[in-house]
Amino acid sequence: MHRFVLSADQFSERQRAIVAEEISFYNKLTPKEQRVFEHRVLRFIRYHTFVGREELLVTERMELLISATAIMITFGFNRYLLSKFETILVYPEHYFSNITQEYHKGEANPSYKTIVFSWEDFQEGIKVEDDNLNLGIHELTHALHFSFLTERSYSASQFLKHYKLLLLSLRNKDAQKRLIEMEYLREYAFENQYEFLSVLIEHFFETPEEFRSKLPTIYHRVKLMLNMDVAGF
Template identity: 45%
Template sequence: MEIIIALFALSVVGAFFLYFGMFIMSFLDDLWIAVFQKPLYIHLYFRTQKITPEEAYYLRQHFPFYHKLSPKHKTYFEHRVASFHQNYPIIPRDSFQVDTQVQTLIAGTYVMLTFGMRRYLVDSFDKIIVYPEAYYSTYNEQYHKGEFNPGLKAVVFSWKDFVSGYEVDNDNLNLGIHEFAHVIHHHSLKNNDGSALAFRKHYDKLKQEVNHPPNRQRLIDSDYFRIYAYTNPFEFISVIIEHYFETPDAFKSHFPELYGHVSKMLNHKH
């Protein structure tokens, strides 16, 4: 009986210290975000998952971002790719075939965008639907290349248009980046985890800068961002994130303060 009581006491004490430690970490994280406007830590995994050699090949072929990472951070990137596969099924439509290339390019795109965020597996979407090419929407009777539908929790791609975003890597047109940027933006507006709070803080600063009439006119006159960016705030943020990854040097040269806001929103370093 004494042993049982002792074990019970130890479990209670252990649980207390565990929850107390979690409380302290949460407090420190909130304080860190308030001061530095980014999460206290990003990568903390008890065990990293592995990807196949074929998946690693596609990452090397299509993601310069992955190439630039240290060996340790490549391991983290690969872990997140594997985790993405487990959490977000890819559903083919119209006889489309999902293979390793499809899985890796979609997962790699999402992981690249969210690599600076601690919470990267979000519940704003729970599936990805892929058509072979532009698909017809009965909802608005138009053809689409891609979309994020928060009501259905779905991200939808035309594979033809998704791949073209990687065939030309400096035209500031990348369907995968664009639609996943919508996901991140949506998540940040509705959640209060560290990464969402940091994204939202810097997004608010970005909005203030962009909405200042002289700045906005300068953006429009520069013709650097395509006119579609000015459709609404959601499209603007997705378009400038495309530019951030596709032509970072030009972006930083033309609009260094805006570039800095995007870098801090994503907690990224180019």
Template identity: 40%
Template sequence: MELFFDTLFLIFILLLVIWALYFIFTNIIESAWMIVFDRPLYVHFYPFPKELPSHSRKVLEDNFSFYRNLSERRKKFFSHRIYNFIKKYRFLGRGGLEVSDDMQLKIAATWVMLTFGMRKYLTSVFNTIIIFPDIFESQNGNWHKGEFNPAGRVVVFSWKHFAEGIAFDTDNLNLGLHEFAHVLHVDSVGIRRPGASGIIYKDMFGKVLEYLDNPNNRQNLLAANYFRDYAYTNSLEFMAVVLEYFFETPREFEQKLPELYGMVKKMINYRE
């Protein structure tokens, strides 16, 4: 019996030491690192990475230039995140649509692409993804191609328009990125995503708002004639549209609006 309690005590001490080290790492070491480098100390660490079947990897290669351009090592990170995304969230078809594995894969890949620079890549602000064949009537009676309902913890897509956003990947119209950008914003600013990624996102969003408040910057934005008019609806729609453009025509974005491009790049810790 004495040996049993001694073992329990040692386990307790070990767990306490691990917790203390983690606290020091996340609250002191990484905070200092972020002050100097404006990014998390690390993003990807998976002791037991999950793998996708070869068919799924081919779908990613064929449909996502982001994935194609990753190194083999980072492709494994990407696949691991997709596996966990599909496992965590519920996918429901509506209007007679049957949700296929490829649909789940493409939706998951869009979210993983958006959050690939963030250590915390799964969120609790939604738990269900609903997919209609085409435009759908929302609860408020309006017709939509996509929406995010934080109260219902639901993201809704028209599959027709979601698929078009992937198929035409340089037209700066990507429904999946747009709606998931709203999710990311609520998770990072409205609820405060824990950890380095949430802090960086919220800080950089503040800087984007300062950038928009500057009359000279507003004039340059309009003169560039780059973003579609919907971007100027409000700050939330601005960020959603900007993230579409960031992934679809990044070189043009950087050339036309280098300061804003740099802010967005830091905001999501994007690494080429």
């Protein structure tokens, strides 16, 4: 997780206070790692266009917290920007999608290069840090996965390699049944491979010690995927 950055951008006191208050991951980093984190968050904000919907005004706090969540997930990588995505849309609350004709809390759509959040639900996700429900982590993991599928980078290849090995280890029906019966991962994890991945990453950051204790083999594989260990962090 140690990274070196030349002439790093740094948070203002106001920006640091916002992130330190709401993103506990940041507070667990060393001062050197915090400088790297800050630089990456500010680059992430510049790299993406944030757009408010339904008359929502996107604030600096919104940009910081969404970007800090993305950088938390990618902090173990050299490649940390979401290459397949350009725009982040923020709705006040759950919104109606013309594509699916349903209400959504969030989505990552690589075809439109867009990530979408309900701000109400995003905030709820970071407010309660140990319920394994974090909309930001969930949708940004989808965005990371979609980006890595078309990238030729070491970070992408390692992530995809270990994810593939994880899926192979769960091809056995008995292994799948044991995982479901444990009831640690919520039911939505078993919708498809994409949702399984995002739910795993939510658990990895929100209840890492419990994850490592209950599912040590899967935890180890996720640790290799993200190139970081947060249990006992």
